[in-house]
Amino acid sequence: MNTQDKEKQLIRATLPYAKENRTKSWGTTFSTLAVIAIAFVGIFAPTALWVKILSSVLLGLTLVRFFIIYHDYAHNSILQKSTFAKWLFTFFGLYILAPLSIWRRSHDHHHQHNSKLYTSSIGSYPIVTKEKFLSATKKEQRLYLFARHPLTIAFGYIFVFIGGMCIRSLMNNPKRHWDSAISLGLHLVMGIIMYLAGGWTGLILGLIVPSFIAFAIGAYLFYAQHNFPGVYFADKNGWTYINAAMKSSSFMKMNPLMHWFTGNIGYHHIHHLNAKIPFYRLPEVYREIPELQKAKTTSLKARDIMACFRLKVWDVEQQKMVGL
Template sequence: MLQGKQLILATKPFAKEIRSLSWFHTLSTFFLLVLSFVAVLIFKPLILKLIFSILTGLIIVRMFVIVHDYFHKTILKGSLLAEVIFTFWGLYILVPKSIWSRSHDYHHVNNSKLYTSSIGSFPIVTKEKFLKSSKTERLYYLFIRHPLTIALGYFSAFMYGMCIQSLLTSPKKHWDSAVSLMLHFGIGFLIYYNFGWINFMFAFLLPALISSALGAYLFYAQHNFPDATFKEKEGWTYVSAALNSSSYMKMNPIMHWFTANIGYHHIHHLNHNIPFYRLPEVFENFPELQNPGVTSLSIKDIIACLKLKVWDSEKQKMVGLK
């Protein structure tokens, strides 16, 4: 069985994009997104608007994961057209490149380290530290990890966390956060002005709420699941963090498509240079990667993940507070 650096090196042949496939997935997803968006606008029955609104939200998630791969320089590196498409899309969905790259790159090299893993992810503290914290600190910590905060990720994770907070903290460094907010709400206003409030709700707001809620939960459950492990800086290794602190999220083929295979998150953390469309291929080829910590989008597993609040150093696992 391959371990450590040997395992990473063994995946290297898969860490090469197939350029034509990268373009196919990008352009076909964008095409389907436009079709779904137009369908929301042209169909009159509210039930059809609702169906295509939900579909639009799910395709936005897929497009976001593809953007995520591009920001990793995994696909379409050096393409000016790709830079224009993905930068624009990132700005529209409230994921400006500067803050995303800084926080997400940090997350990848500090995944599952106690006390530093909260940058680019949800905060995690030990049970001991939580109990010693002030009431205000505990309330703030629980608020960030609250199911409603995650469900309202459009406001909490993306609008505030990605854009407003970064802009307030470092406006010169993250000026594109202001551009993102203006572009996002500018497009929303144009939809409202030209097509009315019903189409604003179904073509703009509901897809944003759906995609952000699913995106925020994926962020959460990728590293907050019952079998996840966390380490102090001592004893932490990159490979162990990938395989033991990053989940494999079981989904049906349709949801794997909508989430662009981000459910194979342990493999993504092992080698982020593997394009999203090759992650299942890696999973099938390496027995070492077929027994990760598992979760899913079932109600049971979602509840199990959301109940986790702190790291219990004695039990060496995530636990709730009761």
């Protein structure tokens, strides 16, 4: 069997898993919403400050999970043809500063062009070759490094979502992405409501801290899942869909609790192989298809995080990502 046939066989092997369990889809949605509700109660009820702080952290982490559920809905893998789901996730997209119009456009482009040099930076972190970086102007180099800087990712709330997802899309195409303005407005209104409900404590712990936590984790996951030691990039002529999934998307090892909070998005190579697989079935696919257990890995350990952040440009001669 040649390589192309093996690749087709691997994709075919995932097809039986690309079917949702409707009851489980609703169950995971409502149970996650219940945790979010509990966190809000912990923040705004007359509780001790340490309870409010823990609830704020819980809210930030659980928003990551609900974002993955939203992400699956946008991939049409769960809860399609439901009016309630449509309104729920449309509202959540606005609330989380990732309206459906811009999220679908940028994220679909990411899936179609992941790991392609020069065309993968829409919906992804920019990647250039070492040669192109060295020939760029100082301003271009600074902008490139800023987009990939650890602090930019840590402050993903400001730079990636408010700035990149909403403001940039609105400025580039206001007619197409008018919902970005609604998202920014809703975020401001939510801040005002939380301030009126709980003062500065309510605003900080109900909106600002959870947003910083959720967006920092989300921004880093998206970075590390495609910028890790051993990642592969190719030009358009050398690009294949299977390589983009298996060589350019990582399996991020986590403990069970973090897999829950991140909605199993650590099984990212499987998600890129078949985006129609619901998030709650990804571990099942990993267990039952041995070929998928050979993915390149990273983790949330400090040494792996540092290793990912050291990578800056693609070295064509060495065929790997390198630092400067």
